[in-house]
Amino acid sequence: MGVLIRGGRVIDAATNTDKVMDLYLDDGVIQEIGENLQKADAGDRVIDADGLVVMPGIVDLHVHFRDPGQEYKETIETGSRAAARGGVTTVVTMPNTTPVIDEPDRVRYVQNKAAQLSQIHVLQAGAMTRGEQGKELSDIKGMADAGVPALSEDGKSVMDAKLCKEAMTIAARCDLPVLDHCEDIDLRGNGCMNDDENARRLRLPGISNAVEDVIAARDIILACETGARLHLCHCSTKGTAFMMKALSEAGITNVTAEVCPHHLILTSDDIPSDDSNYKMNPPLRKKEDVEALREGLKEGYIQAISTDHAPHSQEDKNGSMRSAAFGIVGLETSLPLIYTHLVETGVLTLGQLVEKMCLNPAKILGLDCGTIQKGHPADVILVDIEHPYKIDKNKFASKGRNTPFDGWEVKGRVLYTLCDGKIIYQEEDHD
Incomplete structure (x- = not known):
């Protein structure tokens, strides 16, 4: 099953890209990048990335x-x-x-x-x-x-x-x-x-x-x-x-x-x-x-x-x-x-x-990840840079709570993490 990420602001340093586009991920790699991409299969997952940053x-x-x-x-x-x-x-x-x-x-x-x-x-x-x-x-x-x-x-x-x-x-x-x-x-x-x-x-x-x-x-x-x-x-x-x-x-x-x-x-x-x-x-x-x-x-x-x-x-x-x-x-x-x-x-x-x-x-x-380009690994994250939130160490997935940043207000919350084209993290209450 592929994943179509629609309408996000794609940021890629390797190609100096900063543009609203779609990504299609399948078989662990980035298959297509462009505007108004169509789903390749009825079983594909579609993520609405409007207003979000899409980055490696x-x-x-x-x-x-x-x-x-x-x-x-x-x-x-x-x-x-x-x-x-x-x-x-x-x-x-x-x-x-x-x-x-x-x-x-x-x-x-x-x-x-x-x-x-x-x-x-x-x-x-x-x-x-x-x-x-x-x-x-x-x-x-x-x-x-x-x-x-x-x-x-x-x-x-x-x-x-x-x-x-x-x-x-x-x-x-x-x-x-x-x-x-x-x-x-x-x-x-x-x-x-x-x-x-x-x-x-x-x-x-x-x-x-x-x-x-x-x-x-x-x-x-x-x-x-x-x-x-x-x-x-x-x-x-x-x-x-x-x-x-x-x-x-x-x-x-x-x-x-x-x-x-x-x-x-x-x-x-x-x-x-x-x-x-x-x-x-x-x-x-x-x-x-x-x-x-x-x-x-x-x-x-x-x-x-x-x-x-x-x-x-x-x-x-x-x-x-x-x-x-x-x-x-x-x-x-x-x-x-x-x-x-x-x-x-x-x-x-x-x-x-x-x-x-x-x-x-x-x-x-010497890895080929870290970029959003066709044919490269489908390691992609979707980030909300608009809405502030507070760091809460009690919500960490890590066993460690040792941070001086607990309670700090920040922007840049990760809403989705995809590794090899699979959604491995999704922020609660976001779909």
């Missing part, structure tokens, strides 16, 4: 589904439902699970479980070192053969520069991007928020910009030497933005970067006294960092927006800023937050939002 499904390069070993925080099933509710049709899950995803059999475990329980595309990244211990390389070639889309040591950096270079060399040979968590653990120490006047006001240990910048600079140099495709994760500093601008001006294209919504919207000034919902790694930085990251997205030398969706149990987040776990959830809030705070304010156009959240992440992974 979001590709999120950076999520934590906590399976195996930490299913009390999230599962592949609950994480996938959260993704669908947020308009995300493809995710890359990080390997810092229990045990770490550092060998082919563990990759296949996630793949098999996702095939059974998920209606979105769940792509499992492989760890760079065994157990993410930074001592010896994992079975990179074996994981590449098993189908990992990327390598990542997320949650930490490979502090041994020689070992990191060896991993990048193999990644380049296997044509795998390296998704890079940039954090000098020795510089970070026991820091729990940005090292600034707010940390001193709250009497909390700080994390300086250098914690990120030092490893970002080192790994950019290693990527240039090895030819590896390096992708800098959850960038938070003006220093990283400056490096990305310099690379762009030099014509270096094998290094890309992402920013998370919280690092584009919040600063350390927004942290109330000892509220662990504002504790994330890297931490919320200063206004000048936010402005530099926004400029990087707008000008194109920062290519992607990802969530670093990091669900935790209430117990893990109940402690103080010092003791609580790092991280917030983001799959169900990323699109409305970016639309409301970057598109409606004129920082990005709607086309640029689609470019940063759909097209560019797909390109970084």
Whole structure:
């Protein structure tokens, strides 16, 4: 059974499309795009998209589904439902699970479980070192053969520069991007928020910009030497933005970067006294960092927006800023937050939002999704950008409720999510 989406405002960054049109989806791909399309079969589903934005499904390069070993925080099933509710049709899950995803059999475990329980595309990244211990390389070639889309040591950096270079060399040979968590653990120490006047006001240990910048600079140099495709994760500093601008001006294209919504919207000034919902790694930085990251997205030398969706149990987040776990959830809030705070304010156009959240992440992974073109995957979402609503963490499909955005008024509610041409999420009371 096909699906006809009628009369929506189609936004596609790959073709610079912004036009009211119809889409016909069948057999998992986009079959036709045009005006006044006719149903091909009496059994087709018709969706009236009048007044709605029709855009590609979001590709999120950076999520934590906590399976195996930490299913009390999230599962592949609950994480996938959260993704669908947020308009995300493809995710890359990080390997810092229990045990770490550092060998082919563990990759296949996630793949098999996702095939059974998920209606979105769940792509499992492989760890760079065994157990993410930074001592010896994992079975990179074996994981590449098993189908990992990327390598990542997320949650930490490979502090041994020689070992990191060896991993990048193999990644380049296997044509795998390296998704890079940039954090000098020795510089970070026991820091729990940005090292600034707010940390001193709250009497909390700080994390300086250098914690990120030092490893970002080192790994950019290693990527240039090895030819590896390096992708800098959850960038938070003006220093990283400056490096990305310099690379762009030099014509270096094998290094890309992402920013998370919280690092584009919040600063350390927004942290109330000892509220662990504002504790994330890297931490919320200063206004000048936010402005530099926004400029990087707008000008194109920062290519992607990802969530670093990091669900935790209430117990893990109940402690103080010092003791609580790092991280917030983001799959169900990323699109409305970016639309409301970057598109409606004129920082990005709607086309640029689609470019940063759909097209560019797909390109970084070498996928043919992230676009609305004939013959491409029928991963499509319908979004209401007209009517405001309030974020309610109690309605999340994720197990995680750890967000600083609860109660925020936003626009950009996802009404339908289709993956491979099938409706996998529909907003209640909307038909």
